[in-house]
Amino acid sequence: MPKSAPTMRLDRYLATVTDYSRSEAKRLIKAGEIAVADRVTTDPGYPVADGDDVSLQGHLLRPPGPRYFMLNKPPGYVCAAKDRRHLTVLDLLDEDNPERLHAAGRLDIDTTGLVLLTDDGQWSHAITSPQRQCWKRYRVGLAEDINDKTVEHFARGVFLKDDKARTLPAELEVLGPREALLSIQEGRYHQVKRMFAAEGNAVVTLHREAIGAIELDDDLDEGAYRPLTKEEIDSV
Known part of the structure; x- marks a missing residue:
């Protein structure tokens, strides 16, 4: 059987593509001000399918476009849509339909810093695909002094436990005896921790500062987020 087209509740659709709140959208719908595919409906839960024309008082509304955000992730949150034990990064968002968003490159629960959130699958694939080798920069705090040979070893690539291939060449900038900036091109499981x-x-401590050309905004407090600029989106 063919798959049915993805749908969205009409009141959510209106809240997504206009400045109306969900409650205001419901009032407009019940007042008969909204038409879907040239047919007036008063049901806020009416399913709007991809490609449906929706009009408000006779004026056609644009369909919802892809969304792109940067978030300054605090510790204690997981980069998942749902988790039974922990809060997720989506819980930090004040957006309609947050469940449609996903993290383009996850961070561990205790890792802080830059998380990119989007509902554009192709865009996030360009960040996470191993073939694209998108650089990510981390500020790392360590338990012991950094070995003199570590910079050389990371530049050559190291073997991680249970992995058969070396890591791709990485750049390590030592800032102090136990602090460094590490830039890597891939995203293996717990890679930074396993490399050290x-x-x-x-x-x-582990804090992500940049993904590709997108730098974490210094003005974003922990837990805060903002939309990406067009330049940031186009940089991927």
């Missing part, structure tokens, strides 16, 4: 573990060290 391979050097006999342990990561104490």
